[in-house]
Amino acid sequence: MTSFREFAEICQAIEKISSTIETTNKVADLLKNVDVEELPLATHFIMSEVFPAWSGKQLGIGTSLLYSSLSKASGMSIRSIESLIRTTGDIGETALLILKEKRKNQVTFSSFLEEQPELSITEVYQRFKTASEASGKGSQELKIKNLQFLFNSSTPREAKYISRLALEELRIGVGEGVVRDAIARAFSVPADKVEHAFMVTNDLGIVAAAAKKDGIEALESLGIEINRPIKMMLSQISPDIDADIREMKEAAIEWKFDGARVQIHKSGNSVTLFSRKLENVTNSLPDLVGIVRKHVKAESAILDGEAVAVDENGKPRAFQEILKRFRRKYDVEEKALGIPIQLNLFDIMYLNGKTLIDLPLVERRKALESCVESSVEDSKSISVDEQVITGDLELVEKIYREALNAGHEGVMVKNPNSTYSPGKRGKNWLKKKPLMETLDLVVVGAEWGYGRRANLIGSYSVACYDPETMRFMQVGKVGTGLTDEQLKELTEMLSGLMEGGEAGGVFAIRPKVVLEIAFEEIQKSPNYDSGFALRFPRFIRIRDDKAPEEADTIQRIGRVYGQQLKRL
Numbered sequence: 001m002t003s004f005r006e007f008a009e010i011c012q013a014i015e016k017i018s019s020t021i022e023t024t025n026k027v028a029d030l031l032k033n034v035d036v037e038e039l040p041l042a043t044h045f046i047m048s049e050v051f052p053a054w055s056g057k058q059l060g061i062g063t064s065l066l067y068s069s070l071s072k073a074s075g076m077s078i079r080s081i082e083s084l085i086r087t088t089g090d091i092g093e094t095a096l097l098i099l100k101e102k103r104k105n106q107v108t109f110s111s112f113l114e115e116q117p118e119l120s121i122t123e124v125y126q127r128f129k130t131a132s133e134a135s136g137k138g139s140q141e142l143k144i145k146n147l148q149f150l151f152n153s154s155t156p157r158e159a160k161y162i163s164r165l166a167l168e169e170l171r172i173g174v175g176e177g178v179v180r181d182a183i184a185r186a187f188s189v190p191a192d193k194v195e196h197a198f199m200v201t202n203d204l205g206i207v208a209a210a211a212k213k214d215g216i217e218a219l220e221s222l223g224i225e226i227n228r229p230i231k232m233m234l235s236q237i238s239p240d241i242d243a244d245i246r247e248m249k250e251a252a253i254e255w256k257f258d259g260a261r262v263q264i265h266k267s268g269n270s271v272t273l274f275s276r277k278l279e280n281v282t283n284s285l286p287d288l289v290g291i292v293r294k295h296v297k298a299e300s301a302i303l304d305g306e307a308v309a310v311d312e313n314g315k316p317r318a319f320q321e322i323l324k325r326f327r328r329k330y331d332v333e334e335k336a337l338g339i340p341i342q343l344n345l346f347d348i349m350y351l352n353g354k355t356l357i358d359l360p361l362v363e364r365r366k367a368l369e370s371c372v373e374s375s376v377e378d379s380k381s382i383s384v385d386e387q388v389i390t391g392d393l394e395l396v397e398k399i400y401r402e403a404l405n406a407g408h409e410g411v412m413v414k415n416p417n418s419t420y421s422p423g424k425r426g427k428n429w430l431k432k433k434p435l436m437e438t439l440d441l442v443v444v445g446a447e448w449g450y451g452r453r454a455n456l457i458g459s460y461s462v463a464c465y466d467p468e469t470m471r472f473m474q475v476g477k478v479g480t481g482l483t484d485e486q487l488k489e490l491t492e493m494l495s496g497l498m499e500g501g502e503a504g505g506v507f508a509i510r511p512k513v514v515l516e517i518a519f520e521e522i523q524k525s526p527n528y529d530s531g532f533a534l535r536f537p538r539f540i541r542i543r544d545d546k547a548p549e550e551a552d553t554i555q556r557i558g559r560v561y562g563q564q565l566k567r568l
């Protein structure tokens with residue numbers, strides 16, 4: 001068993017270094033030292049995850065639960081803890097200070113270290129797991145008891161990283177890229193083998209353990225598995241789509257539906273549906289499960305498509321309508337009748353035991369067509385997205401116009417020879433749609449409203465993402481463009497994410513919720529840590545199909561700012 005103390009020491013060391021190479025070396029040291037059984041846990045922990053992202057398991061520990069546990073473990077009041085957090089600005093440093101104080105009053109620190117059995121990585125995981133699984137009556141107490149146990153058994157430094165891990169933010173800047181390189185370094189395996197193993201498993205914990213056990217051979221034997229979702233391949237906007245099509249010579253053109261992405265796993269009669277964020281949404285969409293069971297003729301398959309909400313004439317409804325269906329947990333059947341769904345399939349990654357992601361799109365397409373059956377009367381509920389392969393730019397424009405006239409978003413332009421690259425946004429999938437510059441930004445703070453809206457959150461501080469530092473950087477405040485209903489919805493979503501208490505009606509929010517924001521212009525500004533500010537930001541919609549790390553980046557903000565200058 002590896003001690004959590006060792007893990008905390010590595011975190012502390014990484015926090016002090018800024019070079020990526022040194023960070024990677026430290027993570028590689030950790031991976032080398034951890035027992036193979038605990039390696040998946042340590043690999044996730046170092047990326048601030050308790051459960052692998054694909055598992056959809058939520059830790060569900062909010063700040064108030066954490067404060068109560070710290071308070072119980074130390075005897076300090078919750079109010080004092082909140083005020084300490086306002087000074088330190090961080091739950092980790094706060095936990096460290098509280099535990100230092102506690103140990104000082106309790107026993108001599110060295111005798112504590114001698115008496116206390118060391119926490120192992122497995123023990124920390126088990127306590128988190130038990131806390132996350134507690135439900136129903138008495139569950140709060142059980143959650144607190146498990147966290148309290150961890151704080152009672154930890155050194156101040158361990159408490160610092162336990163409390164940050166509880167909120168799934170270690171703040172040490174270690175993401176997938178660093179861990180991928182660290183696995184290659186730690187076990188002397190080629191980086192491209194690690195990358196491919198990650199694409200098919202979507203789990204660096206599994207990859208690390210395989211590399212440690214049996215090197216390249218074990219990595220090559222890893223494959224896609226039903227019910228372990230793989231990351232979605234993504235597209236990018238092209239500054240000159242005509243030039244890109246010319247370069248491809250021929251491109252595969254498909255309608256771009258404005259709905260919600262869905263990844264379908266079928267094994268025999270069992271069907272599981274995952275959202276773009278890889279959440280399991282099967283229970284919300286029983287009608288979609290029925291459609292797949294009836295029309296997908298494969299023993300096992302993983303399919304990619306877009307679910308669109310339609311009206312009685314089969315016309316697409318607003319994007320928000322389909323998200324309502326995805327979110328819906330109760331009254332599912334009743335709601336399903338209200339908002340019928342159409343499933344448009346456009347890719348296949350796995351069929352009857354075979355991984356297809358390394359095949360070119362044209363081949364995958366044949367496989368997809370071979371296993372989807374829809375009769376004329378059913379063509380409203382399921383179809384394979386029509387695809388035209390052409391290099392004729394006029395024809396592309398014609399298909400684009402037809403898509404817009406039919407109420408869709410535009411077209412996708414795909415490279416017919418491209419493989420399916422999970423999690424990648426690149427030139428093999430391009431999108432062509434009418435230009436309206438918006439940004440997807442993350443809520444990091446909020447303020448109560450005034451007057452009639454005093455019991456609702458009325459304004460939102462929004463931030464972009466910096467993938468290099470893994471931090472969110474504020475670019476503005478949004479308070480316009482929202483209806484009362486949207487304010488209510490957002491107030492509900494955000495009230496569980498408040499952090500560190502409230503000061504003058506203003507409070508910090510854990511970065512979880514993504515909003516799409518329109519704006520007039522981006523300006524340079526010293527007021528925000530991003531160095532930019534949005535002029536006249538306006539709310540467009542909630543993007544709860546997007547994870548915070550998928551928000552627009554500081555680099556994109558810089559690029560849009562640069563383009564504005566060129567237009568002047």
Ligand SMILES: Nc1ncnc2c1ncn2[C@@H]1O[C@H](COP(=O)(O)OP(=O)(O)OP(=O)(O)O)[C@@H](O)[C@H]1O
Pocket residue numbers: 232233234235236237254255256257258259260261306346385412431
């Ligand atoms: N035929 C299609 N092929 C691929 N994706 C499609 C298709 N039709 C609709 N889509 C949707 O378009 C998205 C591709 O655009 P992108 O990857 O850039 O997502 P996005 O960031 O949500 O962008 P947008 O806001 O423009 O949808 C896919 O995630 C999918 O949900």
